[in-house]
Amino acid sequence: MLLFLIFPTVTLALFGPQDSVYNETEAKLLLNLSAAAYSTDPTPCIQRTFPSNENTQVATSFSVKCDFVGNPCAGYVTVSTVLQQITVVFRGTKTNSQLILEGWATTQPSSDFYGLGLVNRYFKTGHDKTWDYVQGVLNNTQYANYDVYVTGHSLGGALAALAAPRIVSSGLRQRNQVKVTTFGEPRVGNLVFSKNYDQLLPYSFRVVHSTDIVPHLPGCVKDLSYVPPEGSDGSMPCDPVSTNGGYHHALEIWYPMNMTTGSPYNVCTGSPHDEDFTCSDAAKVYFNDTTLAIWNHRNYFAVEVPDFGKGGCNPTMTFEGPPTTQGIKGLVSSLFGRK
Template identity: 30%
Template sequence: MERSGSWLRAMVVLTCLVAASGARELKVRSRAHKAIYNHTLATILVEYASAVYMSDLTELFSWTCPRCDGKTKGFEVIELIVDVQHCLQAYVGVAKDLNAMVIAFRGTQEHSIQNWVEDLYWKQLDINYPGMPGAMVHHGFYFAYHNTTIRPGILDAVTRAKDLYGDINVMVTGHSMGGAMASFCGLDLVVNHEARNVQVLTFGQPRIGNAVFASCYSDHVPNTIRITNGHDIVPHLPPYYSRFPQKTYHHFPREVWLYNIGFGSLVYQVEKVCDSSGEDPSCSR
């Protein structure tokens, strides 16, 4: 579903370019809350989302892998969760400099048949999400988080992290399919486990639910932002059908869209904040 390595490296470069040119915080309006896009935080979390792709589990757990440095230096891994059967991977740990727990999910592995089956199981929105009347979600992504060993592993690690560090903030992230799983995880922690101060920030995440789900999600986890790249096809999937908006997929109301505008030999990166409750033709489409 994605070119995980090249896309994520490009995202790291793009976010760092903006940071170097003067990062700023953009306020995003919602009906009841004000979420804040913090670009400095985004450049940190994209490194966590990148590190979870590492295949050397020993280096990943000890946080000595080639990607386990830079803005994430000193991170303490509490648990590394791997579901071999479904080719899924995630970790939970504590970033002391952020005073927060970080949960990161790996996206699609290019040669994983299991991941491609999960990605493509989107023909119908055939799962009614509990507690959200009329909300329906992507079967494959829902299954990947809720019906594998990933969820119990995450919840157990979250409990242990809280026992060690108290009720600290929780930041959930992931790239592509990992972003979809991160979204379900953030909602799960808030709704089913009464977690507070949960923030979900994803990169190149596909759409995972209908308009009702997207709207209700923001009511439960208001501090949620989907960061997308203007040239990445994944955030546009599953496809949006304007003739049947009630039966199709929608992005989250809060989205930051990164794209380049060239002026001769100069290239500027633009951040556009979308705060619509459905599909904004000038944004993710």
């Protein structure tokens, strides 16, 4: 839990069996921090997320050029000496050109990620350019053995999903000292990466809102042995043995409808492993409702994530509901009309 935890003088591992269970309250707090990464100053969101007596401070922030166009990969790291806790936060896609470049790089995972499997080339580049900032805080002897949360929305979720396993595989923290929660995360790597990720990170949750389009990208290799039932839309599950194409890591938490208070969600532990075909992967995204799929990507827990963060996570903010325009005009407006 992020709130109201007081630790003894000796640093003990925070995460235990209870942390393998999804905690919606905790996820909402981490969404605040993920939203804050879209702001030039995350302080207002941080102050609204953590009680003042927890003394949560920004240890470092970063914004580095991520590609030849100059788009940034950015984020920040907070430290609480009271909780003996570090939180690493990555920002999502910032500009339209960055979104396009990510798309160019998502045909299939092609870059080796430190022996853990193949991952998306663009995400790997972003990771390498931001890693020193994360590593610098975790290596600080003042914070030795502090437990670590890692989070982010969209591209930020992808960068979180690369930083977290490297934190463990490089020995900066043990596997029971790192917990990950991402929102609208795309497929980051292939099946080999997914399996290694799951071994390294037993406390990890991918929160997905309904038909959010980004978790469907890049596409996985479909299981051609599957026979869609009569009357279905023809969707097929991901091939659980193919090492080509993208493949999600665990554990998906899928909200099939909206994400307002009290909305039901599914804990996706079904088959195929990590790509549960009864969860978001079964929700086929049609071209004429792509605008809704993008709206679902931007809106988590009833807030428009980038705007919410830029507004300091003010709980009085209001946001537009789902779009009513469909087709090409609505898609262009929704995707390229927003920063």
